[in-house]
Amino acid sequence: MTQNHRTVVTFGLADTLFALPVAPVVEILDVRPITPLPRTPAHLLGLIDRRGASVPVIDLRRLLGRPDCDDAPDTRIIVLGLRGDGEADHSVGLRVDQVIEVTELDEAVTRPLAEADLLKWHESMVAGIGRRDGAFVTVLDVEGLFADDVAVLASAALAA
Numbered sequence: 001m002t003q004n005h006r007t008v009v010t011f012g013l014a015d016t017l018f019a020l021p022v023a024p025v026v027e028i029l030d031v032r033p034i035t036p037l038p039r040t041p042a043h044l045l046g047l048i049d050r051r052g053a054s055v056p057v058i059d060l061r062r063l064l065g066r067p068d069c070d071d072a073p074d075t076r077i078i079v080l081g082l083r084g085d086g087e088a089d090h091s092v093g094l095r096v097d098q099v100i101e102v103t104e105l106d107e108a109v110t111r112p113l114a115e116a117d118l119l120k121w122h123e124s125m126v127a128g129i130g131r132r133d134g135a136f137v138t139v140l141d142v143e144g145l146f147a148d149d150v151a152v153l154a155s156a157a158l159a160a
Helices: 142-146 151-157
Strands: 008-015 018-020 025-030 046-052 051-057 076-082 090-096 097-102 125-134 135-142
Touching: 008 076, 008 090, 008 135, 018 125, 025 046, 046 090, 076 097, 076 125, 135 142
Parallel strands: 018 135, 051 090
Antiparallel strands: 008 018, 008 097, 025 076, 046 051, 076 090, 125 135
16 A cells, blocks of 8 residues: 555554554543453453543554563553444554654655565555654554454443
């Protein structure tokens, strides 16, 4: 997916820089208590209350196959507004190690990894690779992150 002049929210997981398009970001919250839910996937931490609404929270480290990490002073929850299939919008929180900034990537064009076919790697969660201050930034595809999970998350939030 190629997109010009893309404004993103950059954040870190350990020493890796990631970004999300700014459009679906509703709010960035300080970490807060999360109420666990029974029998959920390991990456679904549970629910938080956001102005009277139940918001499921995903541990982005777990979702991306990274090792767990305890909350720190910089830990944040990025709340995203997602569109359901003909349903009402859903909110989902992503727990990340730190939010860095809202910015535009150095390069005007964010491209999928050209070598992906050669490497036999087809990652639906990755929209492309950009650069910020000379460092690589993995731009995540919001729809790819939740393609299979949004219905499960929404029903979990409604049941709470």
